[in-house]
Amino acid sequence: MEFEVLAKCHTTRARVSRMKLAHGVTMLPTFMPVATQAAIKGLTPEQVESLGVSLILNNTYHLNLRPGLKVLQEAGGAHKFQGWDGNLLTDSGGFQMVSLNKFMTMTEEGALFESPFTGEPTMLTPEESISIQHIIGADIIMQLDDVVSSLTVGPRVEEAMERSVRWLDRCIAQHENSGKKRTQNLFAIVQGGLDPELRDRCLDEMVKRKDGVSGFAIGGLSGGEEKDIFWRIIKQCAEKLPEDRPRYSMGIGFAEDLLVCVALGVDMADCVFPTRTARFGVALTHQGPLNLRLSKHAKDFNPIDEACPCPTCESGTSRAMLHHIVTHETAAAHALTLHNVTFQAQVMGRARTAIMEGTFPDYLHSFFANYFGDVGYPEWCVNALRSVGVDLLEGKDINVVPGQGAKWEYAKS
Amino acid sequence: MSNTVNVAGLSFTLANPTTTRKFGPRIGSAVFRRPNGAELTIETPGMLASSSRGVIPHLSRDHHNLTKAIRWVHIPFETFLEHSPPVPTLQAGKNPLHTFLGFLPSQHILSMSIRDPHDGKGMPSNGNAHVCASSLRGVRKISPSTWRSHVGACQPDIAIALSDTPFTDPPYSQKRLTKSIERSVQWLADILQPVEEPALRPNIFVHMSGATSIPARRAFSESLTEILHGREADSVKPFRCLDEGVSGYTFNLVPLRLSLDASIRPVPEDQHDIPPTIDSRDPLPTRNTRHADQIIPLLQASLISLPTSKTRLINSARSPHEILLFIQNIGVDLFDAHWAQRAADIGIALDFRFPVTEHARGKASTKLGKEIPTNGKRNIGHNLYHNDYTLDFTSLGGDSFVGSYDDRANMATQDICLCAACSPAIPRTRIAHGNDPNEASSIIPEEAPPRYRPPYTRAYVHHLLHTHEMTAHSLLVMHNISVLDAFFAGVRRVVAEKGEQEFIEEVKVFESTYDGNLAVFDEARVMWRNVEMARGKGRLAREKAKQEESTLGTAVEL
Incomplete structure (x- = not known):
């Protein structure tokens, strides 16, 4: 991997960098759409590429089950199997084992789970996770970590953090000996729950192992924790992670979360949110989400966003037409997925431009004014951005909303 | 008033208009002339695509524009009666139906029935x-x-x-x-x-x-x-x-x-x-x-x-x-593509040609044991749900066509399947976001010929079908419509170049080569239902039971 920081925001910790991987250059900060099972929901790789996306994510857990490693191996890796010429990242499979398996136990050796096919006990070790990811062949691969829900408290959090450090060593060793280091890059995952002290210890240990990894992820968040704790952990981690490695915040997808994370120094993020919400009829816009199932859109001949360059808006698809097909036709999901993936890329692209031009704080001001101006700013965003020198409320008389503060378009009851 | 009119005048010409025979194979062309002078020609026998709620099921607008086999789309209007007045009737501008549904007056003929x-x-x-x-x-x-x-x-x-x-x-x-x-x-x-x-x-x-x-x-x-x-x-x-x-x-x-x-x-x-x-x-x-x-x-x-x-x-x-x-x-002269589109819903990739190629005329291939239905004839398509395709890295229509990527020998156009599954073209443009560097958007110049990637494989679509990914159906619809379009082109070629007798002979060969009972469709339907049962969410179950009876496309899990 070639990684070069091109510009830094004069106020916040945001930065623009250029990351060159085996399948091309991806500019950071970026959002990675999720192709869990080797397809972005309903789209072809050519469509995804045409939206200006250069890095997507596959899930190791799913690909290991289907199509299975034999198929991937014979296909010549996941890139060739799904016809994707751009960059690809795979997770380690650890997170899905926790979220999808009822009968999983973590041991020092690895994660012991029940095979969903045969019901037999199966072990996923750190070594095995890396070997599987080597067969999949993604440009960025993730260490196997001991994941606990972000709402877990007590000694289990510490145990998981410490084990994740030990497993990182095993992943590094496996990766070093694989001969894949030239084309594949291993990322570490910082754990430690919501406890700043555990996070600090994890950061210290993992940063010591910097030479064995190409980048760092911040894991164990986005599991329903309070947003005011979430941003403080992100800030703490981003501050301590080395300058010369990309920082990846896992499972982040709301536009406001993305921009706060970027301001705190995060370079990459992924989430199923924009593609999932598309299937339920929600279009993301710079003025907030539009729920196209609502009857108020039934006779609205405007596109989702007049200025959006996505194929859906560019071809003039009206909200009325989308309302007519949404949740009835897969084509509606495709139209909204094309739009939402483009929206995410735009939010991040505009951030990059602003950072390069030294206007990132202005971009934050204008984004929040457009997106939340009518309902009020989430308090946690205000707090988070204040901590890096941007006061969203400066010169404004605007409502501040406590709690999660995510914006949604509801039906009028 | 007249400047808002852009309905196409239709003139239909038969290649041999002097024939007094009422019945028998015939070729012709339906030329639609728009008031602005633009002409669209539908060669006959030919096809029209079916739609559901105003869309070709599984296709986004970029995909229906990309699929050149889609030149005529039929729109049943009844779903729009949910609102009064129906929403498309409120659409402003020229070609209101085209505009509302996202079809191009320069590329698509639209017909409408209640x-x-x-x-x-x-x-x-x-x-x-x-x-x-x-x-x-x-x-x-x-x-x-x-x-x-x-x-x-x-x-x-x-x-x-x-x-x-x-x-x-x-x-x-x-x-x-x-x-x-x-x-x-x-x-x-x-x-x-x-x-x-x-x-x-x-x-x-x-x-x-x-x-x-x-x-x-x-x-x-x-x-x-x-x-x-x-x-x-x-x-x-x-x-x-x-x-x-x-x-x-x-x-x-x-x-x-x-x-x-x-x-x-x-x-x-x-x-x-x-x-x-x-x-x-x-x-x-x-x-x-x-x-x-x-x-x-x-x-x-x-x-x-x-x-x-x-x-x-x-x-x-x-x-x-x-x-x-x-x-x-x-x-x-004209047939709808409904059956071929519906085949895409249930995981069938069509793979047949008319006239039957030399290659297919021979014995049905025994490769992987999946080619022969009970009567010893070839299937007109592949049930990609079948596990025999798990490791099959050939293209969807690989028995009858090649993709443009593999067209090294400059083959005749009828040998190439131009659908986005068999001939995926590298996008000519990519949306630029922020300071994307040049190297991340190597744009193909407009005048340059398209550049293609290797075809999507049966193994990939097999995987997508079993994991319930909607992309499977997008690829299959584009492919099946293209195969059907190629079939009609073959019919026209035989009738035009070889005459009626030869055509009748070719029909016989076709019937003896390809299984007309479509046993492979029955098999696919069963497997499609099984995957639906295993992976479909209960929330949509009732809706689905209703849909699968006759509706095109919508029976796929969102």
Whole structure:
């Protein structure tokens, strides 16, 4: 991997960098759409590429089950199997084992789970996770970590953090000996729950192992924790992670979360949110989400966003037409997925431009004014951005909303 | 007023117009000339794509524009009756229907009927002055004048006149058929009423009434060519007879099949309320091939007294075998692609050619044991749900076509499948976000030829089907429509270059090469249902049960 920081925001910790991987250059900060099972929901790789996306994510857990490693191996890796010429990242499979398996136990050796096919006990070790990811062949691969829900408290959090450090060593060793280091890059995952002290210890240990990894992820968040704790952990981690490695915040997808994370120094993020919400009829816009199932859109001949360059808006698809097909036709999901993936890329692209031009704080001001101006700013965003020198409320008389503060378009009851 | 008109005038020419024969294979071209001078040509025999709720199922707009085989799309209007007035009628600008649905006037012909021609579900009786149409909010009554006004507001290129086709339980009495014919004739006259601006009127196609009664069908056709007098003549001025105002004849096979089924299965008095079986509504072919033989005389009865110079269109043919029979024995010009699109819903990748290639003429391949149905013939497609495809890295239509990427030897165009699955083209443009560097957007210049990637493989689509990924169906729809388009191109080539006798020989070869029972479809349907059961979410279960009976496309989990 070639990684070069091109510009830094004069106020916040945001930065623009250029990351060159085996399948091309991806500019950071970026959002990675999720192709869990080797397809972005309903789209072809050519469509995804045409939206200006250069890095997507596959899930190791799913690909290991289907199509299975034999198929991937014979296909010549996941890139060739799904016809994707751009960059690809795979997770380690650890997170899905926790979220999808009822009968999983973590041991020092690895994660012991029940095979969903045969019901037999199966072990996923750190070594095995890396070997599987080597067969999949993604440009960025993730260490196997001991994941606990972000709402877990007590000694289990510490145990998981410490084990994740030990497993990182095993992943590094496996990766070093694989001969894949030239084309594949291993990322570490910082754990430690919501406890700043555990996070600090994890950061210290993992940063010591910097030479064995190409980048760092911040894991164990986005599991329903309070947003005011979430941003403080992100800030703490981003501050301590080395300058010369990309920082990846896992499972982040709301536009406001993305921009706060970027301001705190995060370079990459992924989430199923924009593609999932598309299937339920929600279009993301710079003025907030539009729920196209609502009857108020039934006779609205405007596109989702007049200025959006996505194929859906560019071809003039009206909200009325989308309302007519949404949740009835897969084509509606495709139209909204094309739009939402483009929206995410735009939010991040505009951030990059602003950072390069030294206007990132202005971009934050204008984004929040457009997106939340009518309902009020989430308090946690205000707090988070204040901590890096941007006061969203400066010169404004605007409502501040406590709690999660995510914006949604509801039906009028 | 006239500057808002962009309806295409249709002229249909047969390659051999001097022929006096009523029936037999024929080739022609339907040229649509738009008021701005643009021309769209549909070579016949050819095809039109079916739509559901105004979209070609599984295709986004960029995909339907990319699929060059999609040149004519049929729009059933009834789903728009959920709102009053229907939303497309409120669309501003030129070509309102094209604009609302995202089809390109420069690339797509749109035809519009009130009902979905594939929907055979039971409906209340039509009235003397209304047709019963089906919408999500229940049955809607549509009068001839309302239909005329919707057509006028939407400006499709072709409108199908209302017709009184009963969807109550067959069989129908002679009295019912007489009423059906009278109404259908009257409703055709209604849409042919004089208009201030004749260019405003789209081309009118008429559905040929008369159900399964040969005398009734003849009577309907004869009333079209009957010269009108007095008030009747005034009401359709300047046409002397109704047929003069008609550009094409359509035949909906779903109601015909329902009637044919009913005529061989006596319905006991007490079972009149039982709706027709799901099987008979299913537009997919079944092992039952007797229908085509029974349908041919019915269609001939409709056409015998009518001029040969107008287009003939069939909805809901079930297989290429049936299509060939209708081309050979009647001279049908246009067929919908519904069966091929529906095949994509259930995981079938079509893989056949007409005329049959040398390669396929030989023994059916025994590779992987998946090619031979019980009768020893080839399948016209692959059931990609089957585990035999897990490791099959050939292209979807790899037995009959190559993709552009592998076109090293500059093969003839008929050997290449240009669909986005077999010939994925590297996008010419990418949306730029922020400071994307040049190297991340290596744009192909506009004048440069397209650059292709290797085809998507059967193994990949097999994986997508089993993981319930919608991309599988997008790829399959584009592919299947393209294969069907290539099939029609092959038919035209044989008829044009080799003549009728050779064509009939090629049809025989086709029938002896490819399995006409489409056993592979039955197998796919079972596997498709199994995956739906295993992976589908309960939330949509009820909806799905309703959909899978006859609806195109929508039966796929979102």
